[in-house]
Amino acid sequence: MLSLSPAVADEGMWTMDNLPTKQLEQRYGFKPSAEWIARVTQASARLAAGCSASFVSADGLVMTNHHCANACLDELSPKGQNWFQDGFSAGGQPHEPKCPAMELDRLDRITDVTDRMAQALDGKQGAAYTSAQKAAESAVQQECVAGDPTDWRCDVVTLYHGGRTALYRYKRYQDVRLVFAPDQNIAFFGGDPDNFNFPRYDLDLTFLRAYENGKPAKTQFFPFDVKGPSDGELVFTSGNPGSTSREEPVAQLELLRDVELPATYGYLSTEDGVLWQYGRQGAAQHQEAQNVLFGVENSLKVFTGWLQTLAQPETLEKKRQNETELKQWIDADPARQKQFGDPWAILAPAVAAERSLYARYSMIEGNRRPAGFAGQLYGYARALVRGAAERAKPDAQRLAAYRDANLPAVEAALGSPAPVHPALDETLLAFSLTRLRQTLTADDAFVQKVLGTESPDALAARVVGGTKLGDPAERLRLWKGGAAAIAASTDPMIVLARKVEPDAMALRTRWDNEVDAAEQRASEAIARARFARDGTGSYPDATFTQRLSFGVVKGWNENGRQIPAFTTFEGLYRRATGSDPFKLTRQWLDAKNRLNLNTPFDFASTNDIIGGNSGSPVIDKNAHAVGLIFDGNIHSLGGDFTYDGATNRAVAVDTAAIVEALKVVYRNQSLAGELERGHL
């Protein structure tokens, strides 16, 4: 998707208030009714931590992926048990345990605030732009939450790179309980080797339940189709794709390709090696490292796909040509010149600033990899130190994460009983500090301030060994104590975060003003020009908000070899070698003779999805659930930048497999019954 010209094939992640009804009718003879759209909106949900989900019974039963619930499974596992690895069944609704720190959001309302935001930002630049934006967003959110941030969540969402701004209001469920999860062997059968591959044989599934006032929430839902979809059938996914860069200006994509992506890829690759070897040190270490390792290996595959896509000259060439045409269109008319200016002239210095700040910013202040300060404990310390300072400011002047509307989420995260593994945390911190020194060099004054005469290993050992932040009560005490408690603390992790904070905030400010604000202004101007030229009729880049995609169940041609759309249980047993990650549990081995081996297991479809869509329901024309998205094929990885209908495939678990497995392998008739009935 290179422009806002009409999308072809099954491309598109459409907002619920702008569905491609004409295309659907022309291509598939399907016209979604208002009721259909409302049902799909309300039966869909997202996990705030970064996944999609759906309601599949009237009593708040939620379906998502196993890999979306792994934190909860880990946190709830009693000592000596490992629910993440071995699976879990509550054994009836009254016994469902609450997931710590899990938040489920259901979209309630979309309001267009484009004009209001534009008015607030009119004519502003740099720091003035950033602070006006913060103030306006904060005001809009405050109104929307209406004094009840526990029940409502309101996000200001920039769509079409600023072509439009919308306020998304969500019903917030913070009491989410665990119903059922299969074992990790079947949830992630094939492990990293099979990740993003197809044919696939995964039951990547967890059932949760949303509660209100201590009781199962009453919800709209997708009735469960126990037969699953057919080859060639029109299907939809309703989920929350995290982000795409299909409309991103070429200058930013070049920076990504040449600087940011190689740095990220290098960091992740090394971390992959660190965690792999950490996990080989023993069974406990293997378990500790597992979740982080999964995330790292998953990202690595994604970034490998990005690198490959961006390395193809034609990827950026087409986008470059598109920008040239748009610029020519603007320049052809003085009125347009006046209206849109030269967005690329605004962009150039911003991209130059990003290029020169990137290494330092990512090491000291960035919140993703590469990072100079990694690990859960440092993350807590940073949130505490920063949160204390930010909360002392008026709401409108704070960083978004610390506005009043978001404080419940921050506090819930700080109070999470999720276990911290000190040895793993020390390893990750020592590794990141090593990278910090390597990236900024030992001559750097900030590096010298942080390390003093200590080595990265020694510093990490001292602060992880000495901190009490592994204890949620201590974290909440410091949180509640605010700035005074932080200033008085002698906890070495807090001391370290305090030392970093001035440099980090200074970089954040520069980044916000010199990079983000200008890039946003430029993107907005480009987007507005595109709107003026092409009109609406397309979809905005993904923003971790609800989107509908359409497509058909379909295999593809891989270098002359036809890959079928479906796999079956029979294929699973054929692929199982008995060695990790191709190993089945005894339960699955024993069930082989009882299972209908022809049951479809996983399937591929042309739906346009991306990271964040994990856990999305696949639904049919009747808004019945027929599948559960959990992955894409290897060709879907370029989807951040472009959609290729010939090979890009979404990968889902078939609902037929879910019901068959629940009944025959797990003998969980009550859950299977709830799915079939649609209520408890």
Next chain:
Amino acid sequence: MLSLSPAVADEGMWTMDNLPTKQLEQRYGFKPSAEWIARVTQASARLAAGCSASFVSADGLVMTNHHCANACLDELSPKGQNWFQDGFSAGGQPHEPKCPAMELDRLDRITDVTDRMAQALDGKQGAAYTSAQKAAESAVQQECVAGDPTDWRCDVVTLYHGGRTALYRYKRYQDVRLVFAPDQNIAFFGGDPDNFNFPRYDLDLTFLRAYENGKPAKTQFFPFDVKGPSDGELVFTSGNPGSTSREEPVAQLELLRDVELPATYGYLSTEDGVLWQYGRQGAAQHQEAQNVLFGVENSLKVFTGWLQTLAQPETLEKKRQNETELKQWIDADPARQKQFGDPWAILAPAVAAERSLYARYSMIEGNRRPAGFAGQLYGYARALVRGAAERAKPDAQRLAAYRDANLPAVEAALGSPAPVHPALDETLLAFSLTRLRQTLTADDAFVQKVLGTESPDALAARVVGGTKLGDPAERLRLWKGGAAAIAASTDPMIVLARKVEPDAMALRTRWDNEVDAAEQRASEAIARARFARDGTGSYPDATFTQRLSFGVVKGWNENGRQIPAFTTFEGLYRRATGSDPFKLTRQWLDAKNRLNLNTPFDFASTNDIIGGNSGSPVIDKNAHAVGLIFDGNIHSLGGDFTYDGATNRAVAVDTAAIVEALKVVYRNQSLAGELERGHL
């Protein structure tokens, strides 16, 4: 260096039979005499394992880098001691211990064999080309060695990408003994963080001695200048740069940039993490992993520099333009068209074959990273299995490594008493097997043949646990037993290598014929056309043969900051934090008050060097040693593709620092005396 047009600035790695005398005279008023050239040729040497060296006394005293002798230091360390880490002094010539498996070569004669080789290859293509080449090379080498492969080594060297072929005959020293090495803390002060950085404070030095018939060899040598060079002084390096790609066709550089480099970088990054974490498991593991880790981290910095250089559009743009001009020059004249044809038309299918074979070839047969079968023990098994099969063939049909002329080196390597660390070896093999499966996928028939139902970890544990190849005697027994011994062996590592061998050899054959032979033919045609158009007057890409570079001692301007050419001992003590890798030994700390702290320590110069130049002497106009190359600055890393005289710097130890350290820190008056006198 983009073409054979005259090199500007101090660019160039010149062969000893084609020095840039005109440039030297014009720029520096220096005209090397025939005697000067002969002295420089004969006082220089190389370590067959991949470093440069020089003779610095008449009694065979050899100067090279600490990091070039680490294998010897490791291998010779008595149980409970660590000479690599703690340093070594023989305490007098009679006590110098022999380095196992170390070979030193001194260039004796260069013979042009261009015409002879061209005749042998005339009109041949694909498999016929490869086998004619093997046969002709073998014949030339056999004649040159003249039945004495122990004393002489003869390499057929392709220069100017086939524009010229030369026979390099070396005097071979296989009795090389250890004289002196400082501790690793000072040899590699600043470690990986400072590697390829400058200012720098390293005494990266080892002294060896070449022996003949059990006595110190009598050699030409570079008299030692105990004052070192001055700022701005004309200096030369005489060493063996390993390889550069300055004349490589663009299509091959694009493949490198887009496919091979990212794969290599990813593999090395992950291996870096694996080794880093392995080393954190304990002191013994730290020591075991150290050497491999050094190599990995060093390569990573190099490849990072490559990636950055190749990502700059202008790097390839200039080369592309140059090729276009050459093609136009050929096409402008029917006679030229007839003579040179269209080399790019030959190149295109070869590069396409390389692109499609690369992943499989690198995993199964390639001898560098990424690799599907890593570790010392697997390497031994492969050499034994392949060596047995190759030795059964006529010399002219064998792979180069197993021709009669090279068998002494293979046998010496197999017989090396260097310790094998089974846990480390198992780790590296398990890691590479994981990569093998990841790269070729679990669906691949070869992967299934190798792994069967075992996981990479289980397979690695079984074959490393069960093999006897850690014992040099067992390796030599199998070597001497030849094909029969290999066929009869039940050693699990041999069994594994035997299983891989047919696939590996099939890939090797395809690679040699479809990729290498065609790429070489195309490169040769391009090189011959360039010769015809531009004449001689430039230097060939590096080939790990002796080259002279000239330049001046000089700092550079780093983003507006002037970096001085010299560091001093005073700076070393200022930089020492007491934490690894900025930690000094007690010996160095104690010596501080006795040392002349103004002694120049390391220096930068504009000489054009590259990997393989490690250990090269820096000499002055009088052919006196004034320094010892051990590194380049960060800007030198793009030197594989282009030389930028503004920022590209070689980094060397000052001879003044060497003498001062020997006398004051190590109190090694006898060695200092030999350097000052020029003999024992």
